[in-house]
Amino acid sequence: MRLSGAVVPLLILLVTDAPAGAAEHPALAKARALYNAADYDGAISAATVARADPASADAATLVVARSSLERYRLRLDPGDLVAARQALNAVRPAALSPRDHLDLLVGFGQALYLGEAFGAAAELFDTALSRSSLFGARDRLLLLEWWATAVDREAQKMAADRRMPLLERVIDRMENELRRDPGNAAANYWLAVSARGAGDGERAWQAAVAGWIRALLSPESAEALRADLDRFVTLVLIPERARTKPPREQQEALAALRAEWDGVKSQWR
Numbered sequence: 001m002r003l004s005g006a007v008v009p010l011l012i013l014l015v016t017d018a019p020a021g022a023a024e025h026p027a028l029a030k031a032r033a034l035y036n037a038a039d040y041d042g043a044i045s046a047a048t049v050a051r052a053d054p055a056s057a058d059a060a061t062l063v064v065a066r067s068s069l070e071r072y073r074l075r076l077d078p079g080d081l082v083a084a085r086q087a088l089n090a091v092r093p094a095a096l097s098p099r100d101h102l103d104l105l106v107g108f109g110q111a112l113y114l115g116e117a118f119g120a121a122a123e124l125f126d127t128a129l130s131r132s133s134l135f136g137a138r139d140r141l142l143l144l145e146w147w148a149t150a151v152d153r154e155a156q157k158m159a160a161d162r163r164m165p166l167l168e169r170v171i172d173r174m175e176n177e178l179r180r181d182p183g184n185a186a187a188n189y190w191l192a193v194s195a196r197g198a199g200d201g202e203r204a205w206q207a208a209v210a211g212w213i214r215a216l217l218s219p220e221s222a223e224a225l226r227a228d229l230d231r232f233v234t235l236v237l238i239p240e241r242a243r244t245k246p247p248r249e250q251q252e253a254l255a256a257l258r259a260e261w262d263g264v265k266s267q268w269r
Contacts, residue, residue: 024056025050025053025055025056025060027046027047027049027050027053027056027060028046028047028050028053028056028059028060028063030046031043031044031046031047031050031060031063031067032063034046035063035066035067035070038070040067040068040070040071040074041071043063043064043067044063044064044067044068044071046063047060047061047063047064047067048060048064050063051064057095058091058092058095058096058100059095059096059097059100061087061090061091062087062088062091062096062100062103062104062107064083064087065083065084065085065087065088065091065107065111066084066103066107066110068080068081068083068084068087069081069084069107069110069111069114072084072114073114081111081114081115084107084111085111088104088107088108088111091104098134099134102128102131102132102134102135105124105127105128105131106124106125106128106143108124109121109122109123109124109125109128109146109150110146112124113125113146113149113150113153116153118150118151118153118154118157119150119151119154121146121150122147122150122151122154125143125146125147125150126147128143129143129144129147141184141185141186141221144173144177144184144186144187145186145190147173148170148173148174148186148190148194151166151167151169151170152167152170152190152193152194152197154166155167155197160199163197163198164198164199167194167197167198168198170190170194171191171194171195171198173187174186174187174188174190174191174194175187175191178191178214181218182214182217183214183215183216183217183218183221184218185215185218185221185222185224185225188207188210188211188214188215188225188229189211189225189228189229189232191207191211192204192205192207192208192211192229192232192233192237193232195207196232196236196237196240201237201240201241201244204237205233205237205241208229208232208233208237209264211225211229212226212229212264212265212268213268215229216268230265233261234258234261238254238257238258238261239254241253241257242254242257
């Protein structure tokens with residue numbers, strides 16, 4: 001579920017987004033399909049052909065931009081990030097469909113994130129989330145993940161007193177997400193992580209336990225969510241909680257917390 005290991009595209013580009021009764025340029029439809037199949041070189045080639053048609057030029061340029069961003073994530077070639085920015089700047093928003101316009105917003109955010117402008121990226125992702133009814137469930141979940149990660153990365157750069165308001169935004173949003181969908185994998189993970197970042201280790205522990213159980217509500221994401229929570233609790237939360245004890249009690253606390261967590265996992269399979 002975490003972004004660092006993701007190889008799938010951030011969002012699926014619609015195979016066709018032409019107005020009713022209008023045919024999309026075949027090369028543009030091909031470019032979208034290749035992007036969705038993670039063939040970014042092929043998507044760029046097909047979109048370049050589609051850019052020659054004025055009716056599809058802007059949507060095709062958006063595919064070039066988004067494909068270049070995904071290629072940068074895979075190869076870390078700075079030239080891909082430069083190409084993505086140039087393509088994003090060349091798109092005329094007024095020429096896009098509502099869904100492509102939303103994909104443009106996401107592209108802006110992703111370009112900022114990959115350029116390590118995390119705070120600005122979070123603002124763009126937040127704007128896109130406010131219009132996410134145009135997305136499918138999978139795409140909205142990924143966008144929520146990108147937003148939370150961007151806020152978290154920005155918070156890591158700040159002093160504790162400035163970090164808190166950012167993390168509280170994540171906590172508030174994830175609480176609301178879980179009220180709507182208790183099985184939301186991103187919300188279950190980020191509620192625990194953000195509570196820990198805000199200095200509330202006890203809330204982080206309780207959220208992790210609850211998230212482990214709530215994972216059962218969404219079987220398609222349960223395995224990945226539980227793996228993420230297990231890593232977080234085992235490698236981060238348990239050692240930190242043990243270190244709050246006097247030095248001579250830390251090893252005993254470490255063992256007790258590990259046993260408690262193992263108990264949760266064995267009781268809720």
